[in-house]
Amino acid sequence: MGGVLASVAYLFFWPDKPPGAPTKENAPLSSSYFTPAAITSSETTGPDSKLIELTFPSHLLKSNAKDLSGFHPIWSIYVKDDDIQVERAYTPLEGIDHDGHMKFWIKRYPDGEVGRWLHSKNVGDSLKIRGPVTTWNWKENEWDEVVMISGGTGITPFYQLLHHVFTKEPPISSPKTRFTLLHSSRAPNLLPPSTMLETLKTYTHTQQDRFSLRLFVDSRQRETRSNLIGLPLSEGRIGKIEIQQALGLIPTASESWWWPFGSSSSQPDNSERKVLFLVCGPDQMISAIAGPMGRNLSQGDVGGILGELGYNSEQVWKL
Incomplete structure (x- = not known):
């Protein structure tokens, strides 16, 4: 999510590393460094909004059994605009699946650098992500x-x-x-x-x-x-x-x-x-x-x- 979720992760769960965090190739997802992902789908859904799918290599998901248990809602990932070295947090709509797919609904705001940058990207383009970062910790049956x-x-x-x-x-x-x-x-x-x-x-x-x-x-x-x-x-x-x-x-x-x-x-x-x-x-x-x-x-x-x-x-x- 654009400017709203960008503040969310900074708001309560400060990033483990600053925007200058290193990039690691062929490494599992982590909030401590960036890893490459690819845009595998991009669909215009309204004025200034798109559904964008990012795919992370499934063989790099944590553990050989592709264990996704560590991805508890509500969590987001940071996407870095390599052109200006700015990162923003976005929330995967359905989390991440066993094939490494993550879907996002992203709005392009006039003052949102990363959102505008993502809207300019095409299917097949590569970008860098960091996360997951917890934005709110859900607990089963705690609330009526x-x-x-x-x-x-x-x-x-x-x-x-x-x-x-x-x-x-x-x-x-x-x-x-x-x-x-x-x-x-x-x-x-x-x-x-x-x-x-x-x-x-x-x-x-x-x-x-x-x-x-x-x-x-x-x-x-x-x-x-x-x-x-x-x-x-x-x-x-x-x-x-x-x-x-x-x-x-x-x-x-x-x-x-x-x-x-x-x-x-x-x-x-x-x-x-x-x-x-x-x-x-x-x-x-x-x-x-x-x-x-x-x-x-x-x-x-x-x-x-x-x-x-x-x-x-x-x-x-x-x-």
């Missing part, structure tokens, strides 16, 4: 409810987490954590790629007791993609009401006709649940939802809507 709130490419760490949880083999026995994803984009044509949305849509069916999804756009003017995704789209920004609805504290529009006569299971008691909020997106959105980041990109105090609702620093994490 995880509410993820994202904007723009801030969805990528949450997509990685959901992919890990819902495709884990073997699946965790007696899972208890329920996930809600509230995602916002400025316009329909800036929503995540259809392949990502289709996967999330599938989760809403196959994991309907554990996952719910709501998509928001600032404006539906000149809408071009809603028929492609087949998912309901709300106009407006994620606010206090939408967060309360995600927790079942107040009804959605489709539920309001029976509220409060629904079953008790539809009205969870939040005082008895361990609830965690994960927020990732543009700085303005993070500030409005959870309060601004602190000094030197630390977590800072919980503010914004979540602070108003009474949540504390143990219940809110800003990515």
Whole structure:
């Protein structure tokens, strides 16, 4: 992920080595040095955004058994722009598979050097990567409810987490954590790629007791993609009401006709649940939802809507 995830890894888990870390050929992935990888796919998905696949030599994955157990969500890798010797962190959407493939949704920002550089590259080009670097450490069954709130490419760490949880083999026995994803984009044509949305849509069916999804756009003017995704789209920004609805504290529009006569299971008691909020997106959105980041990109105090609702620093994490 572009500028957002670039700050994420610097934010909480400072790189093990500075941008001048050495490059090692034919070595396993490591956060201590750079290793070569190749661009094996590049697809334009919207204005200034691409799905890019990088492939790392599978025989160099850690251990002869290609053990990927060390890649726990949420993690990212650094990509270095060799032209200006700048590195930025991006989140692999589905982690890394046994063949060394990693997929990224990358936006090109006017002031994002590495993003612009990646968009200029072609299939077959080589680049240098460093990682994995943990950006948030997921622990199974620690939380009853995880509410993820994202904007723009801030969805990528949450997509990685959901992919890990819902495709884990073997699946965790007696899972208890329920996930809600509230995602916002400025316009329909800036929503995540259809392949990502289709996967999330599938989760809403196959994991309907554990996952719910709501998509928001600032404006539906000149809408071009809603028929492609087949998912309901709300106009407006994620606010206090939408967060309360995600927790079942107040009804959605489709539920309001029976509220409060629904079953008790539809009205969870939040005082008895361990609830965690994960927020990732543009700085303005993070500030409005959870309060601004602190000094030197630390977590800072919980503010914004979540602070108003009474949540504390143990219940809110800003990515």
